[in-house]
Amino acid sequence: MLPSPVSDSHLPTTDHPKRRCTVAVTGLNAIDSPGPGVAVIRALREAAEFELRVIGLSYEALEPGIYLHDLVDKTYQLPYPSAGTQVLLERLREIHEREGLDVIIPNFDAELPNFARLVPRLEALGIRTFLPTLGQLEARDKLNLRAFGEEHGLLVPRQRPLHRADELAAAAEQLGYPLVVKGKFYDATVAHTLEQARQAFHQLSAKWGLPVIAQEFVPGHEINVAALGDGQGGTLSAVPMRKLYITDKGKAWAGITLEDETLLQLARRFVQGTRWRGGCELELMRAADGRLYVLEINPRFPAWIYLTAAAGQNQPAALLRLALGLPVEPWTTYAVGRMFIRYAWDLITDNHEFHQISALGEL
Missing domain, CATH: 3.40.50.20 (Rossmann fold)
Structure with missing residues (x-):
C-alpha cells in the first residue's frame, strides 16, 4: 500500500x-x-x-x-x-x-x-x-468503555472502578494477576502483587483523582490506531501503528505503520457508533488468539500523530480544515512500513x- x-x-x-x-x-x-x-x-x-x-x-x-x-x-x-x-x-x-x-x-x-x-x-x-461533544467524551470514558464495547460489539477487558485502596483485594480476586491499575485520565501500572497494586492506587489517585480503575491484564502485542471522524459517523482517516519500543511509562518511543484491514474496520466501527467528531486514538491489544481488545480510546490526537502526516494522511491539517468549515474527503491509502523513532x-x-x-x- x-x-x-x-x-x-x-x-x-x-x-x-x-x-x-x-x-x-x-x-x-x-x-x-x-x-x-x-x-x-x-x-x-x-x-x-x-x-x-x-x-x-x-x-x-x-x-x-x-x-x-x-x-x-x-x-x-x-x-x-x-x-x-x-x-x-x-x-x-x-x-x-x-x-x-x-x-x-x-x-x-x-x-x-x-x-x-x-x-x-x-x-x-x-x-x-x-471537538467531540460531552456525550461522545462520556461514551468512551474509561469508566464507561466496557459497557460501550458490549453495546457495539467491541472486546474490552473486564474492569472495576476503585474509590478506596481496600477495594483492591476484591478486584484482584475477580480480575486476577497481573492487574492493570489505571489513572482516571492518564498512566497505568501493571501490578503483580497486592502491595504493588496499593502503591499504584495511591500514586494514581494523588495525581489524577478518583476513581482509579482496575483492569484485567490481556497479554499480547500493543497496537494503536489514530483516526479522524467527521461528526456524522464517517471516518476520514485511520492509520494503524504497532509499537516497536515502549518506555517504562508505557509510551511508544518507536512505531511502524501496519497494513491490517481488521484494525481499520474496528476504528470505523467506533467512529460510526459514536458519530465521533475530531481526532482520537484507539489503544488495542492483539491477544495470542488474534482477538483485538480495546484497552482505551483517547479523545484526541496521540503524541505520535505526526506519523500520519508522514504516511500520507495529515490528520491535524485535515482537522484544521474541518474546523474552518472546509471540505475533507476520506483517505483510502497510506504508506505501510513508515516508522517513527522518538529521540531526546x-x-x-x-x-x-x-x-x-x-x-x-x-x-
Whole structure:
C-alpha cells in the first residue's frame, strides 16, 4: 500500500494565495511522556495551503514546546482545567483580543470537557474548534468503555472502578494477576502483587483523582490506531501503528505503520457508533488468539500523530480544515512500513525566557 498523493479533495496545494490562519494548540510538554501538541504543530506546518501563526497554550513553564520558536510563534499560559470553564473563557478571551484566534486545537484529556462546554461561546467570539461533544467524551470514558464495547460489539477487558485502596483485594480476586491499575485520565501500572497494586492506587489517585480503575491484564502485542471522524459517523482517516519500543511509562518511543484491514474496520466501527467528531486514538491489544481488545480510546490526537502526516494522511491539517468549515474527503491509502523513532535532545534557551513565561504568563 503506497501513500496517496495529497489531492485537492484532501489537503489542497494550490497556486492561489495561502489562507492566513491563527491556530492555538495545547499539549506542548514534549518530554518522556509527551503531549501531542508539538507533533500536531509539525503536521500543521506541512499544510501548504495555509500561512499559519501558531499560538502555544501551556500549563507549565518547562513545557519544551514553548521554546521551539521555529514551530511556535507565541505562547500563553492557561489556568489548570480544575479552575473551571469561566476562568478558561476569560483567559482565552484575553488571548483572542491580542492574537485574533481562528481555531483552537486542545490536546489533553483533562481539558477537553471544559473546551467542549465552551464551544458555543468560543464560536460567538469567532474562534472555531472541531471537538467531540460531552456525550461522545462520556461514551468512551474509561469508566464507561466496557459497557460501550458490549453495546457495539467491541472486546474490552473486564474492569472495576476503585474509590478506596481496600477495594483492591476484591478486584484482584475477580480480575486476577497481573492487574492493570489505571489513572482516571492518564498512566497505568501493571501490578503483580497486592502491595504493588496499593502503591499504584495511591500514586494514581494523588495525581489524577478518583476513581482509579482496575483492569484485567490481556497479554499480547500493543497496537494503536489514530483516526479522524467527521461528526456524522464517517471516518476520514485511520492509520494503524504497532509499537516497536515502549518506555517504562508505557509510551511508544518507536512505531511502524501496519497494513491490517481488521484494525481499520474496528476504528470505523467506533467512529460510526459514536458519530465521533475530531481526532482520537484507539489503544488495542492483539491477544495470542488474534482477538483485538480495546484497552482505551483517547479523545484526541496521540503524541505520535505526526506519523500520519508522514504516511500520507495529515490528520491535524485535515482537522484544521474541518474546523474552518472546509471540505475533507476520506483517505483510502497510506504508506505501510513508515516508522517513527522518538529521540531526546537538549533544547537551549535563555533564562530570561523561562522567567518571562513564569512571571508574565506569555512568551
